[in-house]
Amino acid sequence: MAQQNQQQNHQQNQLVMEVDEPVPQTEQLRMDQTRNDAGGFVWVVDDMKRFRRFVVLGSETPTYNTDDRKLGRENAQSLLRLLKNGRGIEVVNEILKYSVEGRTAKLNPLILAFAICARLGDLKTKQRAYEVLDQICRIPTHLFLFVVNSKILSKPGSGWGKASRKAIKKWYTQKEAIKLAMDVTKYQKCEGWSHADIARVTHPMSDKPSIQCVLKYAVRGYEEMIASFPMSQDNTNELETLLNFFKAVEEIKKLTTKEEDRVVELIEGQNLVREHVPTGCLGSMKVWNALLKKMPMTAMMHNLNKMTSIGLLAEGSPQVKNVCDKLQNEDLLRNARIHPFNMLLALKTYESGKGEKGSLEWKANVEITKALEKAFYLSFKNVEPTGKSYMLAMDVSGSMQASECIGASTMKPHVASAAMAMMTARTEEHHEFVAFSHEIVPMKISSNMNLDEVLKICNEIPMGSTDCAQPMLYALYNNLKIDVFIVYTDSETYYGDVHPREALAKYRHHSGIHNAKLIVVAMTSNGFTIADPDDPGMLDIVGFDSAAPQVMREFILGNF
Structure with a gap:
């Protein structure tokens, strides 16, 4: 077999050397080629394709690097040319499509491109960008990155115009109040910016008492919020729900492991998530058990290692059965849109018993390992040909x-x-x-x-x-x-x-x-x-x- 393969390898090489003489670069091979400055015929990569390359890769060169790299305007020259040629609205629509469909590898290039459109585009481009800001910047992390990039791109001394303030006001005021409350407490800061910082430059306001309550909390803090919106029998159900939620968020911050039962009560009573729980309480099995009950699929996968390390996912426990049932549920996997490679990475990391970063170690549970392997095979159905x-x-x-x-x-x-x-x-x-x-x-x-x-x-x-x-x-x-x-x-x-x-x-x-x-x-x-x-x-x-x-x-x- 080895001798046969060597002979075929030699024949392949000979074929390449003996086939018709290649067409020289100074002659046109196909009608869709164009002559470059040096006299050779090449294919042109148009600016829209180069722009898409930038949004996906983070640069205009055809290289995807797993390391994060600092981005700048010099890496998006194709985008600037598209804006100059009056194609800004088309670009914004492309950014919207890539964002909604989750087609970019990294977040930063897409948000930078969006900020360039919003700050450097013509009037119609800016209007379209601010019109869809809340669809592209869906969570506070996206919004913080947009604000940071916008400030970098702005001329010294220039402020936020009416259109930008209106768009950011819409981001805060058009959500359901309880959803906004979850956002501002779960994602509090990013890139050195907080919700209070954004409010100081854009001044979001609302006529709805519930939204006013959330904004007051985000900008002024709990004490001023409760002074403006005290607990009262006259409050609407929506406002009362918000006040109880914020009260729980503030109370849980002060609790310790000794008060884990109260931590569990607050998690279960107000649907609090891991980001609300103080670090000192994240070594408690009771706390993680409460979090696990309503934990989404992706979050559950990310936290399997921690939950195993503290002993929650012990062999034969009901928590293990819960995790395994979720991992093998085709509907949950499909709705979470988890790629097979991501599932395999979770499996191999869990099997390894230690994290890529940090000092966390655990002994992998055999039942969970088997469930992750089955989930790996089931997740192939999420990939479109x-x-x-x-x-x-x-x-x-x-x-x-x-x-x-x-x-x-x-x-x-x-x-x-x-x-x-x-x-x-x-x-x-x-x-x-x-x-x-x-x-x-x-x-x-x-x-x-x-x-x-x-x-x-x-x-x-x-x-x-x-x-x-x-x-x-x-x-x-x-x-x-x-x-x-x-x-x-x-x-x-x-x-x-x-x-x-x-x-x-x-x-x-x-x-x-x-x-x-x-x-x-x-x-x-x-x-x-x-x-x-x-x-x-x-x-x-x-x-x-x-x-x-x-x-x-x-x-x-x-x-x-």
């Missing part, structure tokens, strides 16, 4: 099992690769799977396999040197029609006679799929890439965190 034809190529060199994924350190690169292979097999109709080192090995991965079965197939393939050109050469040699090549590697490539970029160019030319894409997922970042940064059909994923699958999907669908 793209309808594209895939080749998913997994580097099986030794280094893929020796290191950790950047951005997901609890997972080895070969495990993350196998998980994504499963996702493709279960959601896409047209797919090919190959393993590669210095040679290519087809893999039979079907939609009914579990993760261990996929890993077993990968582990049986002999390791070798890394040649990342192999997937494209294999597709060319076998006349396969592939829209997207996804290569999972550590980028430690040196073997072979053909550069990956040249292999893709040859494949595009001879297959007729001129927009065939290549995604290079560098599971570990060593500062190098095999993707051409000047090719709009190539995307770098530097490290692999929970946001990477969404970035890849947006790129595959041509949204940036």
